[in-house]
Structure formats: C-alpha cells, structure tokens
Amino acid sequence: MQIRVPEKLSLMEKLNILSDAAKYDVACTSSGTERGNQGKGVGNCAVGGICHSFSADGRCISLLKILFTNECIYNCRYCLNRSSNDVPRAAFTPQEVCDLTMGFYRRNYIEGLFLSSGILKSPSYTMELLYQTLYKLRHEYGFGGYIHVKAIPGADPRLIEAVGYLADRMSVNLELPTAEGLKKLAPSKSRARILTPMRQVQNRMEENKNELALYRSAPRFVPAGQSTQMIIGATPENDYQIVSVAESLYQKFALKRVFYSAFVRVNEDSLLPALPGGPPLLREHRLYQADWLLRYYGFRASELLSEEKPNFNVLLDPKCDWALRHLEQFPVEVNRADYMTLLRVPGIGVRSAQRIVKARRLGTVDFPDLKRMGVVLKRALYFITCRGRTMYPIRIEEDYITRNLLDVKERLPFGTGEQITYRQLSLFDDQNSGQAVM
Numbered sequence: 001m002q003i004r005v006p007e008k009l010s011l012m013e014k015l016n017i018l019s020d021a022a023k024y025d026v027a028c029t030s031s032g033t034e035r036g037n038q039g040k041g042v043g044n045c046a047v048g049g050i051c052h053s054f055s056a057d058g059r060c061i062s063l064l065k066i067l068f069t070n071e072c073i074y075n076c077r078y079c080l081n082r083s084s085n086d087v088p089r090a091a092f093t094p095q096e097v098c099d100l101t102m103g104f105y106r107r108n109y110i111e112g113l114f115l116s117s118g119i120l121k122s123p124s125y126t127m128e129l130l131y132q133t134l135y136k137l138r139h140e141y142g143f144g145g146y147i148h149v150k151a152i153p154g155a156d157p158r159l160i161e162a163v164g165y166l167a168d169r170m171s172v173n174l175e176l177p178t179a180e181g182l183k184k185l186a187p188s189k190s191r192a193r194i195l196t197p198m199r200q201v202q203n204r205m206e207e208n209k210n211e212l213a214l215y216r217s218a219p220r221f222v223p224a225g226q227s228t229q230m231i232i233g234a235t236p237e238n239d240y241q242i243v244s245v246a247e248s249l250y251q252k253f254a255l256k257r258v259f260y261s262a263f264v265r266v267n268e269d270s271l272l273p274a275l276p277g278g279p280p281l282l283r284e285h286r287l288y289q290a291d292w293l294l295r296y297y298g299f300r301a302s303e304l305l306s307e308e309k310p311n312f313n314v315l316l317d318p319k320c321d322w323a324l325r326h327l328e329q330f331p332v333e334v335n336r337a338d339y340m341t342l343l344r345v346p347g348i349g350v351r352s353a354q355r356i357v358k359a360r361r362l363g364t365v366d367f368p369d370l371k372r373m374g375v376v377l378k379r380a381l382y383f384i385t386c387r388g389r390t391m392y393p394i395r396i397e398e399d400y401i402t403r404n405l406l407d408v409k410e411r412l413p414f415g416t417g418e419q420i421t422y423r424q425l426s427l428f429d430d431q432n433s434g435q436a437v438m
Contacts, residue, residue, distance in 0.1 A: 009090055015100060017090040021070040021081055024261065025116045025150075025173075025229070064104050065114040068092055068129060072118035076175070076186040078234050080266040081118050091120060094133040102141055112146030112168075113137070123154035131159055134166035146224075151197045153189065160197050161204060161221075169224040169256070172198045174249070177242045181235030185271060195253075201226045202253050225256035232287060233263035233280040234272060238310035240301070243290050247301040250294065260287040286312040293318060296350050297343045320346045320405060323383055324398050330383040331390065334365055346405075347380030367391050379405065 009017075069091035070081040080087065092100075097115065104110045115133065120126045130149055137143040148169040151160050164170055172194060176182045179191040201222060208221035228249065232242065246258040262279040265272055290312065293299040297319070304318050305311070313321040323330065323346050332345055334356055342353040355373040359365050366386045371377055381391040382401045394400070 011096055011100070014090040014092055014096065015066070017088050018067045018070060018092065019065065021118075022065050022067045022114070022116055024080070024264065025065070025067075025114070064101055064110045064112075066092070066097070066100070066116075068097065068115060068117035068126070068133065069120050070118050071120045073121065074119055074186065074188045076189070077267060077269045077271055078185055078231060078263065082267070085267065092133075094129060094136050097133045098136045098141055098143075101137060101143065101145075105143070105145060110145075112148070114148045116150040117152070119152065123152045124156045124159060127152050127155035127159040127163065131163050131166070134163060138166050148224075151201060151226075153193045153197055155197070157197070157200055160200060164201060164204060164222045165219050167222060169227065170201055170222050171227040171229065172201070174228045174230050174245075174258075176235050177230050177232075177237045177245050178235065181237065185234060198226065198228070198253050198255075205254070225254075227255055227257040227259060229259040229261055231263050232260050232284055233275065238305075239283070239287065239290075239312050240305035240307065240310040242287060243294070243301040243305060246287075246291060247294055258291060260284050260291070282314060283312070286314075286318060290318045298340050299344075315406060316402070317346075319344075320379065324402060327396055327398060327401075330396060331385045332383060333385050333388065334370065335360055335387065345380055345383045347376035347378070347383075349374065 067081075069089075070087070071089050071091055072079070072081050072083055075083045079085075097113075101110070101113050115130065117126050117130060120129070130152075134147060134149065137147070146169075147167045148171065149163060149167045151163065151170045151172045153172060160170075174194060175186060175189065182189055182191055182194075204221050205225070208218070211218040212220065230242065230245070242260075249255050249258055262281050262284040263273070263275065264279045265275055290299075290301075290304055293304065294301065299322070304322055312318055316324070323344070329344075332341055334342065339353055339357050342348050342356055343350065348356070352370075352374040356365055356370070356375075359369060359373065364387060367377065367381075370380070370384075370386070377391065382394055382396070382404065384390075
C-alpha cells in the first residue's frame with residue numbers, strides 16, 4: 001500500500017520530492033547542440049552546454065533535473081518509485097514544470113531541463129503530459145535552452161515523434177543489460193518494447209537529416225541524439241556482456257551515449273544482490289573508461305575482454321590492461337606511427353595524438369615535446385620511443401611495467417582510493433555558496 005501525500009502540496013514540496021526521486025537517472029552530458037533564439041525568447045544551447053553538478057555518488061548531473069511524477073504503475077524490483085513502495089508521491093502539472101524551469105533559468109541556476117517520469121496511468125498518458133510540458137516551454141515561453149526528455153516505451157509513436165521535435169536529446173532506458181535480467185527484476189517490461197521507440201527515434205533522426213539537407217528551415221528532430229542507461233550490478237552479467245551490449249547499441253542504434261549506473265540497493269528484495277561493499281562504483285568507472293575506448297579510440301569489445309577474461313582489471317584501466325596483454329605491439333615510434341596506433345598507447349589521448357600527427361609535419365618529435373602536447377609520460381614512456389630511443393632504460397616486460405604503473409596512483413572514484421567524500425547537491429541547500437544550487 002502506498003503512502004499518499006496530501007493533494008494540495010505546494011510547488012516547493014513537489015520539487016523536493018521529485019528532484020530527489022530523479023537522482024538515479026544519469027545525465028552527465030553537455031548539450032551537444034547549438035539551438036539559438038534569434039533574438040526571441042530566452043535561453044539558448046551554446047556549445048558550452050548545460051551546467052553540471054555532482055550527485056552524492058559522484059555522478060555528473062544536469063539541473064534542473066526532475067521527474068514529472070514518481071507515481072508508477074510498474075513494480076520493478078530495483079526501483080525506489082515502484083508501485084508497491086511506501087514513499088511520498090507527487091506529480092507536477094505542465095504549467096508547474098514551466099514555472100520552475102523559467103524561474104530557475106532567469107535566476108541563472110540552470111541552463112536546461114532534464115525531464116523524466118514514472119508511468120502515470122499508462123505510457124501514452126504520461127507521454128502526452130510530457131509533450132504538453134515541452135510545447136508550453138518552447139512555444140508559450142519561448143524557451144530555447146537544452147531539454148533532455150525520456151521517451152517512454154509503450155507510448156503512442158506519434159507522441160514520441162511530436163516530443164522529438166521539441167527536445168534536444170531523448171533517451172530510452174535499457175534498464176538492465178540483458179533480457180533475462182529484465183524478465184527477472186522488471187517482468188512488466190520487455191526488451192522488444194524498450195528497443196521499439198529507440199529504433200523509431202533513430203529512423204526519424206536519419207529521415208530528418210535528409211530533410212535538413214534539402215530544406216535548411218525544416219524542424220530539427222532530436223538534434224543532440226539519443227542515449228540510454230543500464231543499471232550495473234543488479235544482475236549477474238559480466239563486464240564483457242555489458243560492453244558487448246553497449247557496442248551493439250552504438251553500432252545498431254547510433255546512440256550518442258550509453259550511461260552506466262552502479263546499482264544502489266534501495267529496496268529489500270530477495271532477488272536483489274546484497275552488495276556488502278556498497279554500490280560497484282569502481283566497476284562503473286571501468287565501464288565508462290572502456291566506453292570511451294569504444295567510441296573514440298577504435299577499440300572493439302572483443303579486444304578489451306573475452307569469455308576467458310570477462311571482467312576488467314580492478315588495478316589498471318582498460319587501455320593499460322590491453323597494452324600489457326599485447327606487448328608484442330610495443331614500443332611504438334611516435335615519429336612514424338599512424339594516428340590509430342598512437343591512440344592505443346596508454347597516456348596518449350585523442351587530442352595529444354592529433355597534436356603529434358600535426359607536429360610531425362614540421363619536424364621530429366621528442367619527449368619534451370610530448371609532455372607539452374599533453375601526453376601522460378608516466379604511463380606512455382613504457383610503450384613509446386622517440387627517434388628510436390626510450391625515455392629511460394626500461395624493460396618491455398609485463399611484470400616490470402605493471403609494478404611501475406601501479407606505483408603511480410590512478411584517480412579512482414571516491415571510496416576506492418583516497419577517502420574523498422561528497423555530499424548530494426540539493427535545490428534547497430543555501431549553506432555553502434561554493435556548492436549550493438540556490
């Protein structure tokens with residue numbers, strides 16, 4: 001039985017409930033779009049993007065970040081807002097979301113809106129309310145800022161398309177990495193039902209690109225692309241399965257981002273893991289590192305992990321771990337190696353690899369030059385040569401390099417290395433001006 005809050009909640013009481021209920025939705029992206037206002041209305045989507053803050057568990061979040069409602073007809077075992085939980089319930093009206101967004105924006109507290117929702121009555125009913133909200137913001141208030149909204153599986157495709165013309169980014173949460181895990185913990189949801197709106201958004205985005213090529217004034221459909229989120233640690237999938245699912249989503253659905261959310265046990269349920277060590281934040285961290293390798297560094301999931309080695313090394317990042325298992329490909333001569341080879345060297349990132357390629361046109365690159373280009377030499381020195389020489393006398397041996405790399409402290413999420421503590425940012429916190437939102 002649910003605990004119902006009084007019907008006449010104030011707007012701030014609703015905000016308190018629904019901003020807190022949204023904290024498990026991950027949205028640590030910049031806007032990725034350039035919506036301008038042409039001198040009309042307020043707000044814009046400059047490349048600088050939407051402002052960021054950090055939640056209690058270290059995730060980067062975008063404010064104003066709220067649920068439209070935490071009422072839900074589903075009873076997913078891992079969800080705090082499941083229908084069987086005794087939690088305070090609240091729901092905004094479209095007008096209230098507009099008032100909050102415009103009020104916070106005019107006070108320079110936010111640069112955009114992240115709007116998700118529980119399922120109220122039915123998916124289509126909820127999607128209709130989200131559409132009304134975004135329509136008001138765009139057309140009645142002239143809001144030109146960044147909007148990220150959730151597409152609700154099972155909703156009328158016409159509503160999803162209509163919302164796509166009002167939002168900058170849409171996301172459909174995959175929830176759990178495999179269909180088996182979804183069936184176990186969220187039996188009212190199905191993988192096919194989740195992938196249907198994801199495919200719809202992808203196809204409509206492709207069609208819209210063709211329309212924009214012919215007519216520059218055509219309305220833009222989800223210009224910042226779509227993303228998804230997977231809960232990590234609630235079900236027994238290994239890292240190889242998770243990374244393979246992410247790779248498939250990038251290839252088949254052209255997603256902009258796959259977010260990984262470390263499972264937090266908020267419900268007592270026999271089917272949920274106990275997690276005596278707390279949420280698997282280090283595992284989440286490794287998955288994000290691997291995700292970057294898939295998207296920007298030319299790696300494949302099968303290169304990083306395999307059925308024989310299904311989980312990431314807890315001591316080394318995925319790129320270093322891969323390099324140590326493929327020492328036959330090193331050392332790399334930075335003055336001759338192609339761009340994609342440079343990207344595979346630990347300590348060399350996308351920008352530094354681009355700088356190296358550009359600098360080589362003007363002359364020979366040496367170790368002091370690499371340092372100025374942003375190469376992390378304390379990692380890279382074991383895997384590169386400049387003009388045929390290493391930076392120091394070293395041995396290209398796995399044990400030797402591993403020991404030296406482990407001497408250099410890696411920046412890990414809090415709770416896994418140095419005991420750094422964070423606190424949840426709140427819309428109602430005015431105690432410390434440097435961290436407060438209001």
